[in-house]
Amino acid sequence: MAKIKMKKKSTSTDMTAMCDVAFLLLTFFILTATAKVPEALPVDTPSSTVQSKLPDTDLAIITIGKGTDGKSKVFFDIKGRELRKKTLEGMGAKLGVAFSEEDQAKFALMDDFGVPLANLKQIIDLKAADRTKANQPGIPIDSLDNQLKEWLLVSRRATIDLSGGTKELQIAIKGDAKEQYPQIKKIMDILQDQKINSFNLVTGMRGKDF
């Protein structure tokens, strides 16, 4: 009787292909990831269980929080480069402050800001790392000098112009959890004065057991 010989199998598999795929994906994710820029006004948002995400473009974010000096400040941010350019151009024309092409290009790449329009050029000229340290005073929202209202009006108009009337600017409020209600109410009133009755509140994430 012939003895059946079991073939000895190697336990190690060829991992070359797997390694190739893994690194291909890794490269893709690294390249698509966007670096997080430090915010000019860091806020601690309250958390909620709602899980809808904010859009990436055609969005204006109003940040309300306390600065390092303990005062409540309002910052403004628009997402979308073309929209930012157009908005700055519109604001400059409306309030009589001239911005050059270069300023507009720089402004398009910036993030949130919180200065009166007259001082915006100084902030634009700063380096990205210095902007967060500049101790910006916030956008004026008094009834005498309500620049937030102007920013909202101009950016909404710019969104409609750029998209040919198909899109509308979405507004999100990003408030600090410890901010008192009257401050938030003031911003909501400014929005409602412009008939913006529907907006988003930026929140963190949490589970249902709290």
Next chain:
Amino acid sequence: MAELNTGDGGGGKGGKVRAKKQSSKVDLTAMVDLAFLLITFFMLTTSLSKPQSMDLSLPDKDPDSTKTVDTKVDENRTMTLILGENNKLTYYMGLLATPIAGPKDIAYGKDGIRRELLKRKKTVLEYSAGIGKPKNGIIVIIKPSKKSNYRNLVDILDEMAITGVETYAIVPEFTPEETKLVNKI
């Protein structure tokens, strides 16, 4: 796997050094492990870094107050939540002068306001079914006082979403009796 063949030629026979046949395969397990770990990290961080948001729709603020018509609401269906300072919360059912329940202090979270809301929601539905309008659910009136903070408001709006209360309103106006209540808590 990784070792150096240090010369041990001295004791060999005949002095002939035979090169050891080495495998050309490298063990890639560790490398693949690392690659997948990094992939997982980048995948999760790209989608998680996007902020969450909560939709809020407010009723139209009509400056022409003469046009507004007061709608009559069954007081058996209304629940009023008053947000006070230092994360305090008070509720009552019905009218403050003749409340069905409360006014009572209650805690935020799952064992406090959520349990109460779910209970009240059920009783209101039973009540509405009793009078032949089973679709009329609970109406929650949220009254944030001047001392309450933004977190309180978001917490309450979140409770509305969790408990499935469809009709709610934010009313930052206080009657003198309610102001007394706010000052007490």
